[in-house]
Structures are given as C-alpha cells and as structure tokens.
Amino acid sequence: IDSISLASKFRGCLVGCLLGDCLGAPYEGDYGISKSVLQKYFEKLEGPYFKSPVKQYTDDAAMTKCLAESLIAQEKFDALDIAKRFVKEYFNNPRHGYGQQVVDIFHKLRAQKFEDPFGPAKEQFDGSGSYGNGGAMRVSPLALFCYSNYEELVNLVRRSAELTHTHKQGYDGTILQAIAVHQSLHLDPKETLDVHNFSTQLIQKMSQIEKDCEGLGLDDPYPYQTQLKKMQVLLDKKEDTHDAEVEKTLGTSVAALYSVPTAIFCFLRACTPIPEIDTDNPFRRTVQYAISLGGDTDTIASMAGAIAGAYYGYGIVSENLQKHCExxxxFIEYADKLYKITASK
Ligand code: F2R
Ligand code: MG
Ligand code: MG
Ligand code: MG
Structure with a gap:
C-alpha cells in the first residue's frame, strides 16, 4: 500500500465512523426499519439537493473526537489526558445520547479531580464493570495511531477501554473492533476481499485475547470467538441470510458482544449486493445495511463505517453524504494529522 492510499484509508476510517453515527442516530432504538424508507432516506441525502439540517453526531463521535485530539496533542497514549477530555466534552455537551451509566464515571472523575482516572470505571455495575459498546465505538483513532505495531495496539486499546469499560466483554469488544480496523487498513481494496480469511484471522487473534479466561469455569470462556464463528456461518449463506436471523444470532444491542461482531458482519456482507439495498457503492451499502438491522443503529453503523472506510479509503465516500454530517x-483533519504522526514514527 503506497503512502497516498494509506492517508486515504485513515480519512476513510474516521469519516466512516462519523458518517455511521450521524446517519444512524435518527434510527437508534428503532426495530423493523423499512428497507424502502431507508433507501429513500439515503437517496435524498446523497442526491444533488442539500437536505437541511445536517445530521448531528452523538456520543460515539464525541468520544472518538476526544481520543483523536488527545493522540494528536500528546503524540502518545495518555490515559489521564483522555479522561480529562471525555469529562470536558461531556459537561460541554451532556445531551449527546450517552450510555445511561457511563455518565456516572464523568461525575466521579470530576469530583475526585482525576486522581485515579481508572478508578470510577471499576465501580460500574456493582463492580462487574460495563460490557457496553462505548469502548469500541470510539476506538478508531487509536487503531490508526497503532497502524504499524499490533502488540502496542492491543495493549493501548485495552487501556483506552478501561477508562470506562472494565468488564472483559467491554474491553475485548474494543480490541476486536480495533483489530478489524487494523486488518482493513493493511489490505489492498483493489484485490477482492477474502471474507473468509478476514474473519478467520479475527478468530485467531481473539483466541490469544480470550486465552486468559480458560479454566475459570465460565459458561463460554470464548464469547467473541463463538460470535465470530456464528458470523462465518451467516456469511457463508449470503443471499439466504434474513435480517431477523442476523439480529437474533449476532444482536443489535448496546452490549459490545452483541454489536461489534454485527458491525464486522455488516462490512463483510456488504462487499457484495444485498437485496433491497440499491446502491453500487459498498461503503454506503455497509452503512445502510447496518442501520437497516435496527437497535443500536448509530453505533453499529459507526463501527461498520470505520472498518469499511479503512478498507476502501476516503475516495469511496459520497461527498453529498459527507456534507450531511456535522x-x-x-474528522478529515484528525485523520490527516494522525497519518502524519504515524508515518513519521
Ligand atoms: N445510550 C445510547 N442510546 C440510548 C439513548 C439515546 C437516545 N437516542 C436519546 O435520544 O437519548 N447510546 C449510546 O450508548 C451506547 C454506548 O454505551 P456505553 O458507553 O457502553 O455506556 P454504559 O452505560 O457503560 O453501557 C450501556 C448500557 O449497557 C448495559 N450494561 C453495560 N454493562 C452492564 C452490566 N455489567 N450489567 C448490566 N447492564 C450492563 C446497561 O444498560 C448500560 O446502560 C451506544 O449505543 C451509544 O450510542
Ligand atoms: Mg428513534
Ligand atoms: Mg450514540
Ligand atoms: Mg448507539
């Protein structure tokens, strides 16, 4: 991959993340979304006439912004700085549709004056920690920052998640999302995407990540590998996959376990046509399909958009769709700055 197209992949990733959030947010929490209504929604937004107002982003992009700005300002991973930015961003704009419990952390961090940035997250849900997808939804900038160092990626991503999500499913889901972006960045979109290989590599990497739960007597010590294997079965069925089956098998909830594999599935499924999603553009197809599944639409579309954008690059993202996003x-500027930092490392 030459340097020009890598810069484009960085942009594609962050713009994809933003676009999925902005376009998916109006449907968050909806079920049984009509495919034809969604088709018209995208056609209007992509059409030649600007349909005001622009779509506002939510907590997904707000927290992504904090991570990007911190990495750019510090040129390293600085947990304390990230925590401060999360809190500042939240109190500036508390009505961005944050998770119901995560906001407790921001209050506690402010009250304890950031003495222990990792402390409040450990107290969530009676000490079990959050398994929500909030770590995963914001992780893209870190995946870009660690483009050339996989070990560093896994370690820093886990720590970034632990500022808010200390449940193993919460941070492992964050790692999975980051690994998916990482794989996309390293692939050449001019070659046909090997869907099976992409998912097999994810399973292999998650087998290392989920190793530490062996022998703990859990019902399933390898929940992400289990979901990814179910995802492979669905992918093999292609045209015969029904949305209800995807929703039931992979999920569309705010739990990381039931949304990160779903987002990866959307990207992999959308590299070929999908019934009732009328577009030749596989990036748009990814985002439109993710929203069509309902549930946590902004977050699943944002995560799928980031993976797809990292694979296809910025050039594939319709200008008109971009214009409709706050x-x-x-986000383009963040991508360019992160690219500069990464390229100079
Ligand atoms: N919160 C939302 N959407 C609903 C309200 C938005 C609506 N559109 C509006 O207009 O107001 N979206 C955002 O939240 C998700 C990310 O959440 P995050 O950051 O992980 O937060 P939290 O609070 O830690 O977890 C979310 C929920 O998951 C359940 N949960 C997590 N861990 C749990 C545990 N150990 N035991 C039991 N339940 C657990 C809880 O219900 C949490 O509230 C994204 O969708 C983002 O867009
Ligand atoms: Mg709604
Ligand atoms: Mg949101
Ligand atoms: Mg959401």
Missing amino acids: ATEQ
Missing part, C-alpha cells in the same frame, strides 16, 4: 472537516 464535523466532517474536523
């Missing part, structure tokens, strides 16, 4: 320019 903060597109800002």
Whole structure:
C-alpha cells in the first residue's frame, strides 16, 4: 500500500465512523426499519439537493473526537489526558445520547479531580464493570495511531477501554473492533476481499485475547470467538441470510458482544449486493445495511463505517453524504494529522 492510499484509508476510517453515527442516530432504538424508507432516506441525502439540517453526531463521535485530539496533542497514549477530555466534552455537551451509566464515571472523575482516572470505571455495575459498546465505538483513532505495531495496539486499546469499560466483554469488544480496523487498513481494496480469511484471522487473534479466561469455569470462556464463528456461518449463506436471523444470532444491542461482531458482519456482507439495498457503492451499502438491522443503529453503523472506510479509503465516500454530517472537516483533519504522526514514527 503506497503512502497516498494509506492517508486515504485513515480519512476513510474516521469519516466512516462519523458518517455511521450521524446517519444512524435518527434510527437508534428503532426495530423493523423499512428497507424502502431507508433507501429513500439515503437517496435524498446523497442526491444533488442539500437536505437541511445536517445530521448531528452523538456520543460515539464525541468520544472518538476526544481520543483523536488527545493522540494528536500528546503524540502518545495518555490515559489521564483522555479522561480529562471525555469529562470536558461531556459537561460541554451532556445531551449527546450517552450510555445511561457511563455518565456516572464523568461525575466521579470530576469530583475526585482525576486522581485515579481508572478508578470510577471499576465501580460500574456493582463492580462487574460495563460490557457496553462505548469502548469500541470510539476506538478508531487509536487503531490508526497503532497502524504499524499490533502488540502496542492491543495493549493501548485495552487501556483506552478501561477508562470506562472494565468488564472483559467491554474491553475485548474494543480490541476486536480495533483489530478489524487494523486488518482493513493493511489490505489492498483493489484485490477482492477474502471474507473468509478476514474473519478467520479475527478468530485467531481473539483466541490469544480470550486465552486468559480458560479454566475459570465460565459458561463460554470464548464469547467473541463463538460470535465470530456464528458470523462465518451467516456469511457463508449470503443471499439466504434474513435480517431477523442476523439480529437474533449476532444482536443489535448496546452490549459490545452483541454489536461489534454485527458491525464486522455488516462490512463483510456488504462487499457484495444485498437485496433491497440499491446502491453500487459498498461503503454506503455497509452503512445502510447496518442501520437497516435496527437497535443500536448509530453505533453499529459507526463501527461498520470505520472498518469499511479503512478498507476502501476516503475516495469511496459520497461527498453529498459527507456534507450531511456535522464535523466532517474536523474528522478529515484528525485523520490527516494522525497519518502524519504515524508515518513519521
Ligand atoms: N445510550 C445510547 N442510546 C440510548 C439513548 C439515546 C437516545 N437516542 C436519546 O435520544 O437519548 N447510546 C449510546 O450508548 C451506547 C454506548 O454505551 P456505553 O458507553 O457502553 O455506556 P454504559 O452505560 O457503560 O453501557 C450501556 C448500557 O449497557 C448495559 N450494561 C453495560 N454493562 C452492564 C452490566 N455489567 N450489567 C448490566 N447492564 C450492563 C446497561 O444498560 C448500560 O446502560 C451506544 O449505543 C451509544 O450510542
Ligand atoms: Mg428513534
Ligand atoms: Mg450514540
Ligand atoms: Mg448507539
């Protein structure tokens, strides 16, 4: 991959993340979304006439922004700085549709003056920690930052998640999302995507990540590998996969375990046509399909958009769709700055 197309992949990733959040947010929590209504929604947004107002982003992009800005300012992973940015961003804009419990952390961090940035997250859910997808939804900038160092990626991603998500499913889901972006960045979109190989590699990597739960007597010590294997079965069925089956098998909830594999599935499924999603553009197809599944639409579309954008690159993202998103320019700037930092490492 030459340097020009890698820069484009960085942009594609962050713009994809933003676009999925902005376009998916109006449907968050909806079920049984009509495919034809969604088709018209995308056609209007992509069409030649600007349909105001722009779509506002939510907590997904707000927290992604904090991570990007911290990495750019510090040129390293600085947990304390990230925590401070999360809190500042939240109190500036508390109505961005944050998870119900995560906001307790921001209050506690502010009250304890950031003495222990990792402390409050450990107290969530009576000490079991959050298994929500909030770590995964914001992880893209870190996946870009660690483009050339997989070991560093896994370690830093886990720590970034642990500022809010200390449940193993919460941070492992974050690692999985980051690994999916990482794989996409390293692939050449001019070659046909080997869907089976992409998912097999994810399973192999998650077998290392989930190793530490062996012998603990859990019902399933390898929940992400289990979900990814179910995902492979669905992918093999292609045209015969029904949305209800995807929703039931992979899930569309705010739990990382039932949304990160779903987002990866959307990207992999959408590299070929999908019934009732009328577009030749596989990036748009990914995002439109993710939203069509319902549930946590903004987050699943954002995660799928980041993976797809990292694979296809910025050039595939329709300009008109970008114009309909708040903060597109800002996200492009983050991508370019992260690219500069990464390329100079
Ligand atoms: N919160 C939402 N959407 C609903 C409200 C938005 C609505 N559109 C509006 O207009 O207001 N979306 C955002 O939240 C998700 C990310 O959540 P995050 O950051 O992981 O937060 P939290 O609070 O830690 O977890 C979310 C929920 O998961 C359940 N949960 C997590 N761990 C649990 C545990 N150990 N035991 C039991 N339940 C657990 C809880 O219900 C949490 O509230 C994204 O969708 C983002 O877009
Ligand atoms: Mg709604
Ligand atoms: Mg959101
Ligand atoms: Mg959401």
